[in-house]
Amino acid sequence: MNKKISIVDIANLLNISKTTVSFILNGRAQEKRISEELVQKVLKLVKEVGYKPNSLAKSLRTGKSNIIGLMVEDISNPFFANIARLIEDRAYEKGYRIIYCSTDNDTAKTQELIGMFQDRHVDGYIMAPPKDIEEDVRDLIKSGLPVVMFDRYLPNVDTDYVIVDNQFSTYNATRHLIEQGYSKIAFITFSSEQTQMLDRMNGYKNALKEDKLKPYIKEIDFNRNEELIKEPLSAYLKKNPGIDAILFGTDHIGTCGLKVINQLGVKVPDDIAIVSFDDYDVFELHSPSVTAIAQPIEAIADNIISLLLKKLESNSNQTTQKITLSTTLNMRNSSQQALKR
Template sequence: MTKKISIVDIANTLNISKTTVSFILNGRAQEKRISEELVERVLKLVKEVGYKPNSLAKSLRTGKSNIIGLMVEDISNPFFASIARLIEDRAYEKGYRIIYCSTDNDTGKTQDLITMFRDRHVDGYIMAPPSNIDDDVRSLLKSGSPVVLFDRYLPEVETDYVVVDNQFSTYNATRHLIEQGYSKIAFITFSSQQSQMMDRVTGYKNAMKEAKLKTFIKEVDFNRNEELIIEPIHAYLKKNPTIDAVLFGTDHMGTCGLKVINQLGLKVPDDIAVVSFDDYDVFKLHSPPVTAIAQPIETIADNIITLLLKKLDNGNAQTMQKITLSTNLNIRNSSKQVVKAV
């Protein structure tokens, strides 16, 4: 196994001190009045031997790693993947790298990931938090680490966050279905106590109550096995054949729901109208195209990284901000009332 080159090796080869090598590699040669000739010799040798500095050791010396930890529910989800990519691009422009990972909405896994990030001395945290990590986030804030939450927030923790108006979004989508003439509208979503999911249920309930209509709510436990999501949706729709429209609480729930509707031999929107939270290519390409609540992906990402960079630049002294953004209901043929011939 090839021995990893160290600063000491470079110093010994050139017969100079390791402190001098360190000053040169950290851009302090002019400050320390080190000759240009020696700087050239050091940099030439560094290039020849392929020396790479120990980033962890450097972060311990400087107190800065230029790394940001990004934790999302599922990095393969189109919403989170798009957000992560935009954040990564902006962060890189400012000299930061992103390490991102999926929490699977698992509290224990998230706590392990936070520990890993702390061991890596990341400079800041961006997360879509699962439930029951309030104390962990408070601990990060107490230690001086900036934290920006997004997609959902922790009601009992005072920190920066960027979310959308989930309550109005589902209220507006439900009102759209009601105005199209649908009356037996179901809301099918994941069972969750997270802020964004609870707000979406509330928005649906408010619209149905306002119209004096009965609610049809089906909550499904989250599972990475798609079949365990499809089965309860299938059973629910089969048990309630009079439902004439359905609002799905997430894009993943929406794609699973469309598969169920197809399995049941139902036609959209002739037999059942469909609206889903989150908009992406699958819904646009579906026949008919699916009405969806579109989150402003670029604006969300821009606000998240802007907040965190300001915290990092100002030593976490930046005023706390709680940002709520609007969504857009993209109306397509899946939710338009079909006039049936008499």
């Protein structure tokens, strides 16, 4: 058969009603007292002709697509990619599929993607939200769709979220550098008003305040062109040669920073100590290995999908949950030699 097989075709071939076929394919044969012999005939024919159900039509009929929309800043980033993979595995076990997309922290693009997900009738949303989409998220929630945020959240929207303790994480990393004897500690990060970035900035400032140390802060506009990140970073380091330690606000700006430091001929940790937020293989394999703040990837993913599945599988409105997890400071060679001078 060249044309796409439908339930009606299956029914006509077996001389039974399309309703009977539908009950069998949807696992309701026993409930409707359909004989096992007929069930096997239908399933055998379905396999022989290669029948594939129309998922959109099914979602319109049942009100469920068993699809979850996952919106992240950049799916190629190791942090987001690892979490997405773990969420996909957990969702698949429960009969759900994931559609991924990258928002690039662009509000208009995010709004377009939400519209695309609505057209696909997704059952729920997982998102690391950009700014200015509060009304869009409120509309989703009002329409009965669960939304779970992670990495950051929208303070004026009451929804479930899973984050880490960003403020303590950078406070703890800065205290580590101070205890190692460093006193001119810079915080280099992307310009952002997002909750996680504001908390990281505050943690750094609070740690310095305790020892009455001067903050050295450099905020750089995010750009997909790495050279446009490295140029202002290089200019800042040349302008501030007295800096003896750097805390990078994200892994991406941390890797750019390492390249710049290498190009400038600065030695780590002899000339400058390095700590970065987010840990992944590159930092451990780098020479010298880089001290980094590790987020609990598996725990984040597990909590995200557990919250969403609980919402999807419950018919009643539940209180929103705000989950904050701890990080780990993995101390390595890039930050531990100041006291040996």
